[in-house]
Amino acid sequence: MPMLPPIGSPARKRASIFIETTPNGKNYFYHFWLNAKSGENEWQPIFIPWMVAEDEYSEEPPPNWKLTRELEALRRSLSHERQKIDGRDVTKAQMYWRELEMANQGWNEDKFSSEYPSDDEECFLLRTKSLFKEHMRYLQKTVREAEQNVSAEFAKRRIDINPGVNVVRGELKFDPGPGPFDEWKPKLFVPQFQAAKDGRLAVWSPPQVAHAYCIGIDTAEGLNRDASVGWVLDVTAGKQVAEWYSKLTEPEPFADAMVALGYWYNTATLYPEVNSIGRSVMKRMKRVWLYPRIGLEEKWDEPGLKVGKFGLMTNADLKEEMVLKMLWFVRERYIAIASHRTLSEISTFEDDDGSYEASKGAHDDCVIAMGLACMVVHQTPRLYSSMTRKRHEDIPSAYDLGLSKTPDAPPPLAVTVTADDPWRDAPPEIRKILDAHRANAALIPSSPIRG
16 A cells, blocks of 8 residues: 555556455454445445356256255345346356355355355354354345335335335434524424435335334434434334434434434334433433333332333443343344344444443444344333234244254144133123233243243
8 A cells, every 4th residue: 555656646546456355254354345335445345246157156957956945035035136236136057056066065054155145244244253143144134135125115105116226215304493592382293204315214114004113222422433323123013114323413413313203103112322422312302302202211129110210321231131132032033124234233243251342343333222122122011012923034943953852732723711711701801802812822832941
C-alpha cells in the first residue's frame, strides 16, 4: 500500500490491487471485507459463488441418481443465491458434482463450504467461536427462506412488490413528536410506511391481521460508536419480520421511530434496554407518547413475583439469562431470523470468560435486540403460549440420532373426558379454555426426558 500514489490523485485512480483468498474464519480479512461492503474503505468487494461456474463444477449424474428431499431443498436455496447473479437455477448435475466432490475429498458440509462457498457469509461462518456455531447452518437457511418469501408475505396484505425482491426498505412517516418546550397533548398515532432504497427499516413481512408482535430495542451508547436497533419478532409465526437499524440517531428520534414501529405492528410489545441513554428512549415512549405496551423487568423473591421497572437493565446476570434464553429459542428451532446483519453478528457473538459480547472489531447490537425480544416473549404468558406451539425445523430425537433403540411413544389420538370430570359443571368460557389446554396437551408426545 505505501507504494501506491496518494489517495485522491489521478494516478491512484489508475492503480489496481487485487486480493484473492479462501476465507479462514472471522479474522482481519473478514472485517476488511465488511468495511468494503459498507463503503468504509476504497476497496470494491467481489464475491463469486461456485454455482455460477457451471462449466467447471458440474457432472452429469447416472440415470438412477435422485435428489433427496434435503438436497432438493438445498438446491432451491442455492438457486436463490445464484439468481441474484445470473438469474439461473442450480442444476441437478451441479448438485451431483457437489456430492461427488465431497465424497472424493472426504469433506463434510463445513469443509466444502469453506472451499466452495455459496454466499459471502457462509464462507466465514465455519471457524467461528460463536455460542451459536452449531446452529449457523439453520440460521443461514432461515435467512434465505425469509428472502424467498418476501413477495408472498406482502401478498397476504394485498401489497404488490417487484418479484424477486429480497427485502423491502423504507421509513415510517408520522406526525413529529413535541419539542422540549412544546405543550403536549395525546393524539392518534397512525404511521404510514413509505418505501425508500436506503430506508433504515428493512421489512420481510408487513403486519398481519391477528398476529402478535414484540420488538427488542437496543439503544446506541454514543453516536457512530454502535447502532440503535429495533428487532421485530412475529410471535405468532415465530420469526423475525423487520429490523430498524441506524448509527446516527439521537435518543428522542429513535424513541419516536420505535413507537411508530410498535403501532404499525399491531401495537407490539416494546422491550427496550435501559442501560445508559436507553433510559431516555424508554421515558419518552412511556411519558410523552403514552405507549400502552412496554415490557417490564421481572424480579423474583421467595414470596413470589414482584413487578419490575419498564425495560431491561442488562447487568451481567440478566445478560447471561437473556443469552441463554435466546440460545434455547434457536436450539429448539422456535425462532427464525431474516437479516443478514443479524446472522453476521450472531456468528461473532462469543462467551469471553463470562462476558457475552461480540469478538474484537465486530458488533452485537442486533444480537442484543434479538435477545430482548426473546426475553419479553419468555416472561409474557400471552406471547409465550403463542410462540411455543410450533418449530421451524424438526429436532432429531435420540432414536433418530441412533442414541436410543426405542422410539418415543406416539401421542394419544384424542382427548377423553370422563363422567367424573371435576370441571364438567364449570362455566362455558372456563370449559372452552380447559378443552383448548387438553387439546394442546394431546399433541405432545410422551418422552422420558422432556416429560
